[in-house]
Amino acid sequence: MENHRDEIESRKSTIALLGNPNVGKTSIFNALTGSRQVVANWPGVTVEKRAGVMKHHSHTVDVVDLPGTYTLGATSLDEKIARDFLVNEKPGVAMVIGDAVNLERSLYLLLQVLELRGDVVLAVNSVDEARKAGFEIDKNELSKQLGIPVVLTSAVTGEGIEELKNTLVKSTKSSSHVHYLFSDEVEAHLRDLSERIRGNPSLAGFDERWLSIKLLERDYEVQKITGITLDYDFSVEIAETRYKYIKRILSTSVKGKEKIGWNFSEAIDHVMTHRFLGILIFLAVMYIIFQLTFTISGPLSIMIEELLGGLGRAFGGFIGVDWLRSLVVEGIIGGVGAVLVFVPNIFILFLALGILEETGYLPRAAFVIDRPMYAMKLSGRSFISMLLGFGCNVSSIMSTRSISEPKERIVTILVSPFISCSARLPVYVLIAGTFFGSRAGVVIFFLYVLSIVITVLSALLINKLFFKGEPSTLIMELPRYRKPRLSSIILYTWNKGRHFLEKAGTIILGASVVIWFLSYFPSEGAGSFAAIIGKSLEPLFIPLGYTWEMITSLVFGIAAKEVIVSSLTTFFGNLSVSGSSLGAIRTLITPEVALSFLVFVLLYVPCMPTLAVIKNETGSYKYVLFSVFYSLAVAYIVALIVRIVGGLL
Amino acid sequence: MVVPLSRMCEGEMGKIRKLELPPLTRERLCGLGFVSGEEIQLVKVAPFGDPKVFRIKGTDITLREDISMWILVETSSVPLSYATNGEYFVSIINGGMGFRERLRMVGIEVGKKITVTGNIGKRIEINANGILSALSRGQAMRIIVRER
Ligand SMILES: Nc1nc2c(ncn2[C@@H]2O[C@H](COP(=O)(O)OP(=O)(O)OP(=O)(O)O)[C@@H](O)[C@H]2O)c(=O)[nH]1
Ligand SMILES: [Mg+2]
Numbered sequence: 001m002e003n004h005r006d007e008i009e010s011r012k013s014t015i016a017l018l019g020n021p022n023v024g025k026t027s028i029f030n031a032l033t034g035s036r037q038v039v040a041n042w043p044g045v046t047v048e049k050r051a052g053v054m055k056h057h058s059h060t061v062d063v064v065d066l067p068g069t070y071t072l073g074a075t076s077l078d079e080k081i082a083r084d085f086l087v088n089e090k091p092g093v094a095m096v097i098g099d100a101v102n103l104e105r106s107l108y109l110l111l112q113v114l115e116l117r118g119d120v121v122l123a124v125n126s127v128d129e130a131r132k133a134g135f136e137i138d139k140n141e142l143s144k145q146l147g148i149p150v151v152l153t154s155a156v157t158g159e160g161i162e163e164l165k166n167t168l169v170k171s172t173k174s175s176s177h178v179h180y181l182f183s184d185e186v187e188a189h190l191r192d193l194s195e196r197i198r199g200n201p202s203l204a205g206f207d208e209r210w211l212s213i214k215l216l217e218r219d220y221e222v223q224k225i226t227g228i229t230l231d232y233d234f235s236v237e238i239a240e241t242r243y244k245y246i247k248r249i250l251s252t253s254v255k256g257k258e259k260i261g262w263n264f265s266e267a268i269d270h271v272m273t274h275r276f277l278g279i280l281i282f283l284a285v286m287y288i289i290f291q292l293t294f295t296i297s298g299p300l301s302i303m304i305e306e307l308l309g310g311l312g313r314a315f316g317g318f319i320g321v322d323w324l325r326s327l328v329v330e331g332i333i334g335g336v337g338a339v340l341v342f343v344p345n346i347f348i349l350f351l352a353l354g355i356l357e358e359t360g361y362l363p364r365a366a367f368v369i370d371r372p373m374y375a376m377k378l379s380g381r382s383f384i385s386m387l388l389g390f391g392c393n394v395s396s397i398m399s400t401r402s403i404s405e406p407k408e409r410i411v412t413i414l415v416s417p418f419i420s421c422s423a424r425l426p427v428y429v430l431i432a433g434t435f436f437g438s439r440a441g442v443v444i445f446f447l448y449v450l451s452i453v454i455t456v457l458s459a460l461l462i463n464k465l466f467f468k469g470e471p472s473t474l475i476m477e478l479p480r481y482r483k484p485r486l487s488s489i490i491l492y493t494w495n496k497g498r499h500f501l502e503k504a505g506t507i508i509l510g511a512s513v514v515i516w517f518l519s520y521f522p523s524e525g526a527g528s529f530a531a532i533i534g535k536s537l538e539p540l541f542i543p544l545g546y547t548w549e550m551i552t553s554l555v556f557g558i559a560a561k562e563v564i565v566s567s568l569t570t571f572f573g574n575l576s577v578s579g580s581s582l583g584a585i586r587t588l589i590t591p592e593v594a595l596s597f598l599v600f601v602l603l604y605v606p607c608m609p610t611l612a613v614i615k616n617e618t619g620s621y622k623y624v625l626f627s628v629f630y631s632l633a634v635a636y637i638v639a640l641i642v643r644i645v646g647g648l649l
Numbered sequence: 650m651v652v653p654l655s656r657m658c659e660g661e662m663g664k665i666r667k668l669e670l671p672p673l674t675r676e677r678l679c680g681l682g683f684v685s686g687e688e689i690q691l692v693k694v695a696p697f698g699d700p701k702v703f704r705i706k707g708t709d710i711t712l713r714e715d716i717s718m719w720i721l722v723e724t725s726s727v728p729l730s731y732a733t734n735g736e737y738f739v740s741i742i743n744g745g746m747g748f749r750e751r752l753r754m755v756g757i758e759v760g761k762k763i764t765v766t767g768n769i770g771k772r773i774e775i776n777a778n779g780i781l782s783a784l785s786r787g788q789a790m791r792i793i794v795r796e797r
Contacts, residue, residue, distance in 0.1 A: 070680030075673050104706050105682050218672055235672065239679040240686070269693070269709075278696045367711050371697035380700070380711070404677070473716060474700055475677060478709040 013092025021068030024125040027155030029065035040357035044402030076404035100130035141253040278368040297344035308337035331516025335566035342426040354492035358484035376459040379474040382412040389419030408472035417606035420451040423561040435594040592646025603635035655717040657691040660741030663722030682706035730789035737794035755782035
């Protein structure tokens with residue numbers, strides 16, 4: 001009974017994880033709750049709040065992971081999420097995670113949190129790296145100076161995690177609230193403002209001093225909730241006071257060696273961001289990823305294909321009923337299997353992206369490529385989002401939340417569906433393999449290049465259309481290089497790749513059954529429902545020369561691009577990555593039509609989940625409609641050009 | 650000498666004086682450590698000349714010219730090509746091994762004292778511990794010196 005009440009009580013208090021971007025909040029969150037959220041070595045990985053449960057002895061506490069933020073005066077959407085959670089939801093404990101190697105800046109955010117509220121715990125993370133760099137942090141001294149519990153942690157070695165848990169469950173009770181003093185002039189203003197705020201009952205839930213400080217900093221949100229706008233601005237002075245205070249604290253609590261010579265990060269950076277080599281290295285990296293995705297996975301794909309073929313024959317052997325055999329063998333095993341064959345490609349692609357993200361190279365690539373992006377009124381930051389689109393457009397669009405310029409963000413969202421995501425890859429491999437044999441690699445490479453070209457041109461156009469070409473900014477931190485740890489990479493690959501398997505088991509399975517049904521009834525082939533759908537749209541596609549099977553598969557492909565592969569397989573019998581079969585389709589269309597079809601698949605309507613996330617992130621159907629019609633138009637035109645030009649060659 | 654951050658040379662250090670930027674940008678930069686009195690160094694220039702990486706409070710931050718030109722810094726170092734006659738300390742040499750080696754041969758090394766004896770036209774004349782040499786303006790641009 002006693003225990004029970006205790007649990008319910010402690011559940012009420014939520015622990016919020018705050019900190020600068022990339023300090024290891026999600027890593028700590030995973031360590032505390034046993035979750036497996038994606039971590040990566042660049043600022044802005046987490047863009048939404050994620051809840052988990054921490055169990056410690058008899059305690060059960062909710063823990064919320066938040067996006068990273070440098071200050072509480074949020075400028076981008078992900079920062080607003082963190083700030084709003086802290087300010088409005090009032091979590092029981094605010095755990096600020098700091099970076100042991102860069103404590104000074106971490107404490108700047110901590111001070112802002114301490115201005116707002118009590119019940120703050122500081123976790124100084126990455127102590128393993130700090131020790132290597134020669135810093136010694138005196139946590140007792142730090143704790144004494146700040147007046148809050150301080151724990152030194154490392155999410156990598158596990159150091160301090162137990163202690164952190166103990167501290168967290170204890171600190172749900174204490175209520176220290178630290179104040180430090182600004183200059184006399186600022187303090188006088190703060191007193192006046194606090195007085196004014198106290199008179200307003202609707203602000204009773206907030207700390208007056210905090211609101212006053214924010215007013216002196218001319219914080220927009222606080223001006224809105226208090227209805228007070230001052231015509232003077234003390235933000236610079238306040239920031240300087242905070243840093244002075246931090247310097248004083250650190251002078252007694254951190255001992256560090258003077259840095260001598262080049263460290264590891266600088267040496268690598270010299271090459272990676274080199275004036276001439278930088279771009280070459282970037283292109284080489286992209287090319288290697290492209291190659292890996294196709295070469296290593298080849299044999300694995302063939303193995304899976306053979307396995308599924310065997311499975312199909314086995315089932316075919318003992319199912320007596322004709323239609324049922326057709327459903328299982330051609331519909332389900334054929335349809336889903338056609339997609340499953342690409343599991344190796346997709347996992348290897350994510351593995352490569354994972355390594356790219358974990359090393360810390362991504363922001364460097366963004367830095368190197370920023371200038372060309374600027375020509376499109378985008379930035380290196382939006383480039384990171386687009387690059388993630390090669391994995392999946394949905395996560396790419398989500399990641400735009402940390403782009404602080406709203407217009408740049410919208411443009412990035414609207415163009416990222418043109419980045420060729422991993423779901424389109426099965427279609428390329430299958431069709432290119434069938435029609436172009438040994439030159440399939442070149443064709444696929446062309447598609448990727450085309451994907452980038454169309455993305456760039458669309459960004460230019462959309463900017464001209466909607467935003468009259470306003471420039472964006474680039475304020476981005478370059479993280480330390482880190483050796484990718486196997487466990488993180490596996491976690492990353494599994495987290496992202498799993499999504500593909502889930503799709504295979506749900507949307508693709510469902511679609512395969514539906515397509516099989518439509519192609520089998522009322523009569524197989526040209527009399528089926530599938531043929532009716534395709535043929536009704538056929539007149540529109542006469543210039544492109546697509547058959548009704550291809551058109552129907554495009555229609556279903558809007559659910560998920562992989563479905564194109566399963567439906568083609570159902571319509572044309574077994575297709576194969578090794579290029580051995582798919583006879584039927586070869587007699588129906590010419591290679592240039594096949595190429596034009598691939599171009600169409602690359603560019604046409606984003607898949608449903610992508611459209612849903614566009615709606616969600618832009619908050620408007622206007623952009624969804626734009627995306628649908630614009631991409632259809634682009635796909636049609638470019639596919640037509642490809643067919644015509646291809647026909648001349 | 651007070652110059653915009655964007656005018657610093659690779660490797661050069663300075664102290665921030667003032668941020669002449671709109672409040673939101675300034676706030677964000679404050680959170681990254683851009684406050685007056687703070688030491689800042691230009692670490693790297695991107696392949697096309699912009700953006701640039703600055704080191705502040707031990708971290709590397711990229712900024713474009715549109716922001717860095719509005720951040721004023723006080724710097725006591727200048728590229729050698731701008732140095733008038735007088736004594737200086739060499740603080741940075743931007744260049745590869747070959748360039749460094751050639752400079753070492755004429756007594757120009759990081760940390761060493763040199764004297765500019767003439768800076769007219771296309772050549773800068775240097776006396777480094779008794780060794781006399783003349784550098785082209787382009788070469789001198791890559792050597793950052795600090796005033797005594
Ligand atoms: N050496 C070391 N690396 C760490 C530690 N904690 C996290 N990392 C690494 O730091 C990087 C960032 O970790 P995340 O947990 O994604 O950081 P985050 O604060 O959630 O980042 P955002 O969501 O982008 O704000 C990853 O590469 C981690 O592997 C640590 O204690 N020691
Ligand atoms: Mg995170």
